[in-house]
Amino acid sequence: MARIYAARVFFFVASSCAHSSGGVLPNSAPALSYEVSINDALSRIDVHMCTGAGRCSDYQVNTLERTGSLERDPMMLGHTLLIPTERFLRAPRTPFPFPYRVRFGLPANVAVSVPWPEDDDGYRVEDHDFRFNGFAVFGRFDRMELEVGTTTLDVVLPEDAARMDHDLIRAWLTSAADVAGKLTGFFPVAHAQIIVVQVPSSESPVPFGMAYRGGGASVILLVAANANIEELRTDWVAIHELTHLSLPFIRERDAWFSEGYATYFQEALLMHAGLRSEADVRAALAASFERARNAGTGRTLADETRARHTTRAYRRIYWAGAAIMMLADIGYHAAPNACGSLREAVHRAGFTRQDMSRVFAADEIIARLDAACGVPVLAQLRDRWLGSAEFPDVDATNPAALH
Numbered sequence: 241m242a243r244i245y246a247a248r249v250f251f252f253v254a255s256s257c258a259h260s261s262g263g264v265l266p267n268s269a270p271a272l273s274y275e276v277s278i279n280d281a282l283s284r285i286d287v288h289m290c291t292g293a294g295r296c297s298d299y300q301v302n303t304l305e306r307t308g309s310l311e312r313d314p315m316m317l318g319h320t321l322l323i324p325t326e327r328f329l330r331a332p333r334t335p336f337p338f339p340y341r342v343r344f345g346l347p348a349n350v351a352v353s354v355p356w357p358e359d360d361d362g363y364r365v366e367d368h369d370f371r372f373n374g375f376a377v378f379g380r381f382d383r384m385e386l387e388v389g390t391t392t393l394d395v396v397l398p399e400d401a402a403r404m405d406h407d408l409i410r411a412w413l414t415s416a417a418d419v420a421g422k423l424t425g426f427f428p429v430a431h432a433q434i435i436v437v438q439v440p441s442s443e444s445p446v447p448f449g450m451a452y453r454g455g456g457a458s459v460i461l462l463v464a465a466n467a468n469i470e471e472l473r474t475d476w477v478a479i480h481e482l483t484h485l486s487l488p489f490i491r492e493r494d495a496w497f498s499e500g501y502a503t504y505f506q507e508a509l510l511m512h513a514g515l516r517s518e519a520d521v522r523a524a525l526a527a528s529f530e531r532a533r534n535a536g537t538g539r540t541l542a543d544e545t546r547a548r549h550t551t552r553a554y555r556r557i558y559w560a561g562a563a564i565m566m567l568a569d570i571g572y573h574a575a576p577n578a579c580g581s582l583r584e585a586v587h588r589a590g591f592t593r594q595d596m597s598r599v600f601a602a603d604e605i606i607a608r609l610d611a612a613c614g615v616p617v618l619a620q621l622r623d624r625w626l627g628s629a630e631f632p633d634v635d636a637t638n639p640a641a642l643h
């Protein structure tokens with residue numbers, strides 16, 4: 241589900257992170273394990289699925305089969321296969337207690353990277369990993385482990401990206417994770433798999449990005465071959481995707497909220513990190529609000545969000561959402577004894593790993609943030625603007641924002 245405007249393509253966050261423990265069935269029920277193997281050509285995955293009671297079944301996945309869905313289809317990059325985990329990890333017909341175990345049997349020249357946590361017994365898969373998708377990488381690729389605060393980024397560099405300057409990739413991703421961490425003071429997940437794919441030279445240093453959350457977090461970033469560190473450090477795509485991870489997964493029909501949130505903070509966080517001046521960020525926000533003011537199809541924001549797959553009015557949805565976030569920032573700052581900022585509201589709301597394992601409605605997030613600040617700022621903004629065809633009345637120069 242690509243979102244295209246201003247020559248950029250990006251994606252909704254399509255799944256969630258966090259590793260909750262325990263299943264829903266009694267412990268006496270047999271556990272489930274998957275033995276996954278792949279052929280040399282990476283064209284076929286064989287799965288041997290067994291219960292603890294010794295009942296087994298087999299199935300095969302043709303990795304060359306395409307459905308036409310950008311979100312669901314595997315990608316082959318030379319001798320590297322990127323494949324959504326849901327393509328080969330089929331849920332059993334009858335549920336078994338979690339965690340399930342996944343082990344890989346791989347040819348000598350094939351490595352694997354998956355977003356799930358690993359221990360002596362294989363990879364550990366939880367119930368929400370079946371609700372939310374993640375990405376697996378098979379084949380030949382370079383790997384880097386980056387420590388950013390308390391977070392480990394497992395960076396996967398397939399094909400051309402493996403030949404890029406690793407110091408450049410390291411500096412860029414460390415910076416992006418550091419910037420995303422400015423939202424609440426820490427990076428939102430303990431572990432993230434970042435897949436970097438090199439694309440031909442382009443004006444945009446990072447022309448594509450997408451984030452998944454099954455098993456932790458997988459973010460795929462497409463980086464231009466000619467990108468330099470100055471451009472990468474101040475580019476918004478990686479920050480946008482990583483910012484999504486600071487909230488639980490919000491259902492897609494409420495995309496105005498989740499995308500507005502990531503879109504506002506992709507700009508604001510660069511200022512908080514000292515990578516762009518306040519004047520520059522305010523000017524960029526004002527220009528984007530202005531461009532979005534007359535974009536769209538004249539529907540209300542709620543209807544525009546519902547119709548987005550046909551109207552493709554993404555600019556209007558994302559930036560109207562961002563305008564509402566800026567108004568919330570202003571509202572929390574202006575209300576006596578409130579949080580002082582939207583960032584602080586997110587921090588105080590304290591979303592837990594448990595929260596990250598389920599789907600939220602925007603209304604629930606709004607209630608959590610308002611409750612954390614003791615004022616119904618976001619609820620009032622939603623009531624005022626969601627049913628309106630007008631662009632939210634925001635002034636990017638308001639000094640009460642961006643705290």
Ligand SMILES: [Zn+2]
Pocket residue numbers: 250251252253480481484498499502
């Ligand atoms: Zn987004």
